[in-house]
Amino acid sequence: MTPLKKIPPSIGADRLAGWTDKRMLYIHGFQHYMWYPNCCVQKNIELTEADILRKEMNREDPDPGSRVTFNHIINKAVANALRHHILFNSKRTWRDTYLVYPHIDIANVVDVEGMATQIVIPDADKLTLRQVAQLSHRLVSTRRVTLRHRMSRLDNIFQTLPLFNKLAWAFPFVNRVLRDYSHKGAIEHLESRPGSFLVTNPGTLGVQDCKAMLFFGFRMGCLRVMAIEQKAQIVDGKLGFKKVLPTGLDYDQRICDAPAAARLLNEIQRNLEDPRRYCAGPVDEPEIGSDEGGA
Amino acid sequence: MNFLQRVTKNSKRIMRMKPAAMVPSASVRKLLPAGKWSEGKAMERLARLCNAVLDNLGDQQVLGAAYDGHKALKFAKNPAVWVGPDGGKTWRRFSAPLEYLQLEAMLTASPTGLGDVRDQGLEILDLSELEICDWKGGLVSPQVARIVLLAPSWRPSASGDPEKYFGLVLDFDQRLMDAKTAVAFMDVLANSLLEETYA
Structure with missing residues (x-):
């Protein structure tokens, strides 16, 4: 198993690249009809x-x-x-x-x-x-x-996991569907x-x-x-x-x-x-x- | 419907959906020194503003238009305004200059009603009595533009003496008009309010 890379303490260029990927997750989550x-x-x-x-x-x-x-x-x-x-x-x-x-x-x-x-x-x-x-x-x-x-x-x-970055756009939709299908998730959503x-x-x-x-x-x-x-x-x-x-x-x-x-x-x-x-x-x-x- | 069908249907629905009827709107604000045009009751001030807008709307008829369907414009035969005093509780349309008593009578004719469905005509919203000092508005189709009168504030004039200024905002559709034209229209409107005498 590949050991996890150590995160640099300061925000460097490599870390910023990761940040842009994470931003994409939110950008895909927002649609015009919203x-x-x-x-x-x-x-x-x-x-x-x-x-x-x-x-x-x-x-x-x-x-x-x-x-x-x-x-x-x-x-x-x-x-x-x-x-x-x-x-x-x-x-x-x-x-x-x-x-x-x-x-x-x-x-x-x-x-x-x-x-x-x-x-x-x-x-x-x-x-x-x-x-x-x-x-x-x-x-x-x-x-x-x-x-x-x-x-x-x-x-x-x-x-x-580089593949994780590629699939990041799907997370909001998958989360939404799973939440609808999962009773526990629905209860949590109502209670939150x-x-x-x-x-x-x-x-x-x-x-x-x-x-x-x-x-x-x-x-x-x-x-x-x-x-x-x-x-x-x-x-x-x-x-x-x-x-x-x-x-x-x-x-x-x-x-x-x-x-x-x-x-x-x-x-x-x-x-x-x-x-x-x-x-x-x-x-x-x-x-x-x-x-x-x-x- | 199984899991995969549901996901596919949801994603197709999301992709098919068009943006809402929001108009890409921008605003310009101008400070207008108080003068003869702002004397008297709030309704008098509003009537003078409406009359000044009616006088100057002929040069910028696009401001008095309305969307008719998707990106199709419908123009009014004569320049017209929709007036909403008290923050737009009641809306009434007119296309001929009115005195404030006539305007007041027209607006109080059905005080509880929401007014007619607004189509062609420039909206004039009066927020000066609600002490609102700034406004940023979004337009929704069929609206193309809107003028908002804001509450007065005291500011030092060019001579250093305190002077009362009203805020005047023009929300407009960026697809139909650029900021330069909007500012030019506001300048013309401000000059006519300060120079002309309206009933």
Whole structure:
């Protein structure tokens, strides 16, 4: 048996060649019919209160494992807002219908080991801000370990078996068919909790503006957070500048129109501009069967 | 149906499928200083914008066309616009200049309805009252183009004094128009809004 080649610790040319092969797997997985028309509405959100809250909470608990960042406040604000706009917490199915998820699971795109991957914060609307922060830190560090392990295993296979590269395009289809045929796979698929709404923050990389492209079968909406900017405003008749967070909401144009998206974005803005009231407090659990009901 | 038949059928179906009716769309945005055209109620502002578009649509009739089937265009006899105030809750078509009271009456005639099926005519979407400061839109057939009015923002003018600017976005089909032509149309529209007096 041929011994496995040792993977070079740094990313060299040979390793990059392997990466392109792996990229092909995803490229073949995306087809034209998966695209759907999406529009985007954008707002500038003021961050003064969120900044004060973040600093206060970090002073109370300086543990790096539970440090609160803007991302966590944004996640919490989005989860709170989605409780009142359940249409955006859904996905389109193969039968041309929309499936509204019963849980609000916020997916975050994070940069781990130079590769974009996702972590999912389940039931983010039922967690406190501190819990969101702790869970997020834990998930990122776990993903870093597991991803490194998985990628090194894939690298081994790609380097030792050239035929594997040639057949890589077939994996998504084979996986789909096997999943349909396997009872266990179907149960696992139903039980798995993919993020029901995506929050991505290219602003951490300095991106000032971009447009997200949504694909079939994933999510109905995506919140993009861009780099913080200085915007002009009038204070006492004089021109001043304030720090704002440009935020865009991409949504499926077939499911809703601009006002519904604007209302969701307005609610996210309300949550973010008054985080002490909406995000920092204890989570109120509506009693089942009570007259008031849930959100 | 056995495993192999199912795989073959699936792959054939996937290969046969055509892209959805998405239009390869691009957008250009222009800042338009507030002035006489933006004074008064939101509906007045929208009526002036519609009238200015109707005045200038004759030179770019492709913007007022609509797809009729696969890659076939149908042009309107007279320049026409579809207006959607409040973010496009209601859509109404007209091809003659209107005063804002007439426009308001027309739009409130059936407030709960979704409007007619949109065919030929340039879409004008008003997002200025929803405080939306930017927009990136995708077009779906039969749409060919769309104009979006965005919320105002304060910016320093050439003299250094604060000035209010509205955002104006044109989404257009890249197969029918290039960015240069789109920008030229926006320039003409902006100039006529700032210079002409619309009812």
